[in-house]
Amino acid sequence: MTALALRRDGPGTVGVVPGPRRRVLGLVVALVALAVLLVLSVMIGSTAIAPSVVWDALVHSSAGIDQFAIRDYRLPRTIVGLAVGVALGLSGALILALTRNPLADPGILGVHAGASFAVTVAVGLLGVSDVHGYLWFAFAGALIVTLMVLAIGSTRQGSSPVVMVLAGVCVGAVLGGAREALQQTNPAAFDAMRSWNAGSTAGRSLDVVWPVLPFFAVALVLAVAVSGSLNAMALGDEMAVAQGVALARTRVLAIVAITLLAGGATAIAGPIAFVGLMVPHVARWIVGPHQRWIFAYSAVLGPVLLLTSDILGRLVIRPGEIPVGVVTAFVGAPVLIVLARRKKASGL
């Protein structure tokens, strides 16, 4: 029988924390689900292609039209979905742990606003016209704005999560207005950005993933490194300090990891909402407040949600498609509401 332990879910809320075996079992189930979705993502598309042809495309270098469709579109799209999903899920978990705000997601630190503003400038003023050109602008915009938010959110007493979130919301609002103004003066820029703004994995080749992967790897290492400190900080800053946690260093490293993950994901696929908000809540409901487990589950459940949404988007209005960012909102919002009503809001 698996060991169970009492946990505090928040003020006045007591829940049951699954033991290590159940956590591992749950993670294995989530990994299996992810593996199935990876296969389905390659199998399913707007064109019906037989499983034998899919297999042939993956294991042989045959040059048929359908084989190209698998190798050139579905496989890269699946890998993009995997990478973006992991990054968004993990960055959401980090930001939830850092801010202890149940409504926080990567966008709240100005990541989306910074990336979108930079892409608008690139398209509207510099004439950049495709997603490969956006990539570095989006990444740089996300990095710069998040560093700005970090600087603004630093008070004399150190970095305050509340001030940081407020700074993120304010900077996001200012940049959102500036972006809107730029787009109004240049409607062509708005057209060119429409798909990226909706959040989509369609049409992204692996060329846009490879350059970002090293940043994801660095962020992953940072996330693992700060997970213990974030655990201690969940009990309150004073308790964390008493346990020897360097608060400022932990927050800076966590912000750097969040920015690399969310900035990279946004650069690749555009601002995809809800994955970073929903996934860590679900992970926390499953595994309790232990950050390493939340991070591990979020890194698996992020691509599960993203790939599921992407597959649905390909099927609903065939032969056309709905961008994955639209589907994550449609799927994620009601599911989160249902789960929140059943589980109550996450105590943080």
Add this chain to the structure above:
Amino acid sequence: MTPLRRRGAALAAALLSTALVLTACGGAGTEDPAGASAETRTVQAGNGAVKVPVAPQRVATLGNTTLPFIDLGGKPVGVTAESDSDVALLSPDEQSRYKSATILAPSADQVDMEKLAGLKPDLILVQIPEPEFESIKAQLTVIAPTVFFGLDTEWKALADGVAQAGNITGALSEQKAAFEQRRAAVQAKYRGIIDRTSFVDVIRYSSSDPGTFAIADIGCSEIARDEVGMKFPKAAEGADPLAWTALPFEQIGELSKYDVITYPVDAAGRPTEPFKPVVETNTWKALPEVSSGHALGVFCPGNNSYGSVIRYLESLDRALATLPATG
């Protein structure tokens, strides 16, 4: 604000409005700014019977009327902006006439009425969506007689209407004759191919989502279908045009069910910039039509005036001539 001040403000506003209306009316013809004849004639348009000068001298063109007006030899005094790519397709003389006009707005729904009134036009030609026209109709008609064409106006009727209202029918007759001659020549030369071949026209717009293309059933392939009789796919009656449906690149393979594919190229015969990503895909290269010479690049400089349609037919003629004999 005191009652006295309020009344003063109201009086000032009324005087200002009256002055603006009088200024606009003056531009409409009472002062005859360009020395045009005070005589009028009536033309039928989408907004009913409109009295226009017999020989308008200062014509402003909004929306889709600019390029047809210039194509007929007109020299507008004010225009809504055309895209750089469309302007680049005009002849040097046409470009000169376009560039000599005052740009009134980046698009028709943002027309600067003050700037338009300042040009003192004696005729305004408009083709924009009807709801947009309704929202600015009163302002336009105060400035000058306004001839409106709905978006459903067929291109030949638009050319007729623009020529008649602008009193430039001489060029129109010549263009009509040249079009008929070219159309008949293509039909006669390729009768066999036209009768037994299924075509599909593919396209990408500069605003297309990454990794998507569309099947064009509007634009130049509409000319090939309706005027030349070539078999191109068309959306069902009442449905949105096929050209509005963005298809993922993996559907490029579906094009292999047609005999011949046409795709957009520039005047030099190179794939247009937005379409380049399609021809660079492995799926496109693997299509039997591509490897067998049955994928034809066709130049489409526009489909709403005779001059541009004639250039399209010339390009179509050259493209069809390259089809393999067994095609």
